[in-house]
Amino acid sequence: MDYKKLPKEQLLALLAEEQKSFKKLQKEGISVDMTRGRPCKEQLDLSVGLLDTLKNSDFKSSGVDVRNYGCPEGIKEIRELFAELLGVRAEEVFAQDNSSLSLMYDLVQFAKQFGIMGSTPWNKLPAVKFVCPAPGYDRHFSICEALGIEMITVPMLEDGPDMNLVETIVKNDPAVKGIWCVPKYSNPTGITYSDSVVERLATMETAAPDFRIFYDNAYFIHVLKDTDDKLKNIFDVARKAGTLDRIYMFASTSKITFAGAGIACVAASENNIAELKKRFFFKTIGPNKVNQLAHAIYLKDKNNVLKLMKKHADILRPKFDLVDRMLAEDFAGDEFVRWSKPNGGYFISLDVKSCAKRIVELANAANVKFTNAGATFPYRIDDHDMNIRIAPSVPSLQELEFAMKVLISAIKQARMELVLKKSFAHTFE
């Protein structure tokens, strides 16, 4: 509905009616948390068998007793499995414990403290900057903020970051040391980088010789629909171009097995892996190899992982479909309310210009929680106050239906309030 075309009295009446329905929803006493992209219980239950895998095992991996210290780069089987999944070589995989995010933090921290391959430690430089495509993953931006790295926002387009801008920035400023990328089913917009974006990232000219692409491949195998987006293998491109050292690729089994007890890895050139081994030598005498072996036995190979991911998709798809259907019922064709329809990943990205903060605030008042508006932008600055990240994985379908009723009502109220404020500012309280 175009609220702008309505006379003030009619709009006020419509708003009052919407507020009345909203109050009814508030009284239902349901709470829904959609702040983060977590797997739901049914998804976690899929991998409980993992805990039985070691019952009859001799705890050996290529002669190494996984219960003991050692093997800082991770066990052979898990390195081979990630290599097969990510399209890299086993020697290029450094597998650790739970959480790729913690590896990302470590690698930025190492660069700050020690530099990379002999470069000046970033701590000793007057400024260090990262390119941050936005909307993007809030935790990437939090790492930059926590570690004092200046963020340069570049727009996220339909096929990846605005590469014209990225190329200009990294070519001209040696203080720009990195870029955050979620190349497949990106968080939150759900897009996958085009071949051209991958090629340009791998081959662009960088002023900083120790520039690194923090290539967070969190959703590399997390397809929801029949069509799986194709992501060009950046390792293949960089290998040919002689730029392999610039890539740190991250992945984990957080959304394959257990988000709280998975395996994470960084895939990188053998030069980078050699340096990582040196850095980790002082940090740990080895990762949790018992969990790595359990994962290797349980997950077996790519084919088996794909079968498991299909089960995840069967649980998640109805939830994504519900969000899409309910938004479409109210806002199909509405130029002010736009949302993504991703083929995979964990998020639906909703854009409602100039209203995001108010919508999240209203939803909160009905106990439906979203990530704070603005969180998907560096420094939480969403210039157009428009992006909201919907994470539909955790709630049940019934809870999700309730949450969507709240969200839809919040969108309508926020937009009516905005029109009233803008068009009738002199008389609207």
Ligand SMILES: Cc1ncc(COP(=O)(O)O)c(C=O)c1O
């Ligand atoms: C883009 C992205 N990277 C990383 C993570 C966290 O990964 P991990 O559980 O391996 O730390 C998430 C979790 O939502 C994510 O969306």
